Amino acid sequence: MSTLSELLAEHTRLSGDSADHLQRVVSEWQLLADLSFADFLLWVPVQDDDGGPALLCVAQARPTTANTAHTEDAVGTVAAEEEHPQLVRSMVTGRICREVDPLWHAGTPLRREAVPVRCGGEVVAVLGRDTNIAQLRVPSALETAYLGCAGDLCQMIADGSFPPAESTSDIHTSPRAGDGFIRLEPGGSVLYASPNAISAYHRMGLPTDLVGTDLAHVTRKLVTDPFDASEVVQRIRSALDGQPSLRFEADARGATVLVRALPLTPKGVPDGALVLVRDVTEVKRRDRALLSKDATIREIHHRVKNNLQTVAALLRLQARRTTNEEARSALAESVRRVSSIALVHDTLSMSVDEKVDLDDVVDRLVPMMTDVATLNSQVTVRREGRLGVMAAELATPLVMVLTELVQNALEHGFAPGGTGSVVIRAQRSARALDVVVHDDGRGLPADFTLDRVDRLGLQIVRTLVDAELRGTLEMRAAEGGGTDAVLGLPLGRRSR
Template sequence: MSDLASRHASLDAADLEWLHLLVGDWQVVSDLAFADLVLWLPTSDGDFIAIAQCRPSTGATVHYDDVVGSRPPDGQRPQLRRSLTEVRAQRSREPRWFGSYAVREEAVPVVHDGRAIAVIARQTNLGGARTPSRLELNYVEAADDLMGMIARGHFPAVNAPTGPRRGAPRVGDGLIRLNSEGEVLYASPNALSCFHRLGAIGDLVGRSLVEVTTDVIDEPMAFDESMPLVLMGRAPWRTDLELHGVALSLRAVPLTEDGQRLGAVVLCRDVSELRRRERELMTKDATIREIHHRVKNNLQTVAALLRLQSRRMSSPEARDALAEAMRRVATIALVHETLSQTLDEIVPFDDLVGRSLRLAADVASAGGQVRTVVHGTFGLVPAEDATALALVLTELVTNAVEHGLSSQGGGTVDVTAERDGSELTITVADDGVGIPVGAGAGTGLGTQIVQTLVTNELRGTIAWEPREGGGTQVVLHIVLRNPGRDAATSGESGGW
């Protein structure tokens, strides 16, 4: 829509934002009117171009093919021009035929700051024309009021939030028409059922919706402060009402004319099952985070026991072995600590790797001046791969410090990450003594752990080689799980 507007017209930012607001909230108008809506923007060459369209979910559509990006037919242009220049709605006297069915057309100017900046074509399929029901008459009357507000620049409402919670009510879910005093003029059967589930008895017509709701409240409870304004139709807001195990999502659309309130349309939807599922998911998420938190605590306890045990060892080799085991357990605990603080089974690995590598380098250097520098970004890593990858990097940095830098009293370990979707290439390089050409990996326990994790857990490859300019570099290439998603910015676990 923005691209079409920039190529074919010269709208300022405020006008374009107004059109975006309109398109973001015009489905309710289309459903109430049983009509297709097409937004025609006047172009720089004096013509029009369709930049958005909306099909009704309550009736038959007119346009089975998209018309966005097309020009209007010759017979429609005069109507669009009159609506734009005269700044008032233009309705065709005779329907226009689209193949085998007739279409009633109306052109309504879109007004912003007192200026007509575009035109909406309201097109109703008359192929199934019959005597309208009371529900349909109320729908169309509400649609006429909203189209009039569009022509006066009073719809959409700038301060009408869509709401952060799912379950926004639609026209077919339940509709209530209110007068200016908040009394019910009409309630659709679905809307009546919603309030009957709350405990309201009898018909709603002629009664104040606020009083109906107040009468069914028989227990002290907290309510959203915006609820009375929504129930009276005075503010274009959304709210939820939960009572007696029933949850209703309510949205008010005030109707005005020349600054005077005509009434309002209140849409309602029974979202009891949706809210119940949301609570179940929240409980499950909290349980999973608590499990990660407890695993982290248990692993820290194991690390503390290993530390106490190492102090009682007289053999330096035994103390070093227990220290290495303690470090590995601490690395796994760090992964679970990170998972306990997130909603998804995804680890922001850049935060974790900085902490774990600094800890590994400090422990392995034993007082030497060792610096770890991380280049690039790891992104988000699935929990299935995070533990193995953290252990591998910790082992590689530890080996670089102990075997490459220890003899010269310190140095630098560079860790470079290159991410392309689910593919991750990591280089761990040090400026130490280096290894002979063709020597490859060593035979120590740390090297064996690394090779096993890379091959079996991460399904990747790893190679040791001399670094240009001195030192050693290890190149690791892996493909993270969930390759169908861009895990650099998002991802999810395949299951625990």
């Protein structure tokens, strides 16, 4: 089955920021589905077979709190305007659109709603919110509280304020609505607490009910560690002030709970906060084993980084003792290549998901590459655009390729002692990452062809681009003088 990234890359031309925002929406929408008692379908604008506008379903979520509205897999289907008018209206108007009358779908009565997904001030997709109403019942206090929070979160999606742009690396380990649900009013008092949330607080040592209490104050008194208690209070109050926060863990009298506070600000108006609580006392033992494994992997990356830095230091020492200029240059290039790989492992040693922030790595490599190119000390190197985050197996060869292309521009694009600049220009979308390494130097030789180049650096680049990155590389004369090395890297479905 195609992933969301692959479907966006194959069928849309969304920007990288828009694709990242849709990924964040999908990472959060199980909470939305559970709070709404409804299925959620993500629709993106595409062109139909006749070249006209259409909407394609690229992801689907079903609630764990109610019967599904769609037993079939809807991913890959195209929405016709006559069958889904609310989706088209929401996409065009940028407002939440609800159908007045329910309809039947595959023998199931549905109530349908469309929520526009806004990113950067523009509607980039639509969420279909379909509720199975075959078994309508009088809403309980829990259901009323759930639906109220779901309505606020959907309005925030339409506003473009949810999910926030901050990291969501811990979403899949955060508490869910069924684990424990607390609704706070803007002042911080508890309006509603689910039975599971009350049970979690009872295990923490609370002898009374939660409703009507100040949650931050109550939690501060229960948490054992005073620093953790202050952190809990700060997270809850930040959510009430409209600031997003990630989950946090607290110990209280032998019990361990995960807590996550989400601000509710529909249409920019503070409406309290949603707090999710999960008692993880029993599963903590198993978590420790997993954390130990992750820590071991990070320690391995750390030691590999240290070993590579030691190798680079030995090569650098050997270069200083070498009188042959050609050998010294070769050793300097080896130092640069080993150091670039070491930086990737340094990043992985601090990562929990084997992901690499390429912008951070490249920014740390730029001074190193400039220092090695001693003959071109007047040439500046800088980055423009965003490379983004990439999996470790692709980050290492890509960093190597960029290092070699920049070094090639520094060594061969300028005369000794010359001045100029080398710019790494990146543009990332859902479909691809495009990078241009541009220099304003003397340009390519008249007889230059990439297929017959004998430079070791460019041979390394060609091998990595073809074998590891499955991308394309072109070197051409730049407009206004200089050289452009153009690298194209597909980000959709990759052949093994």
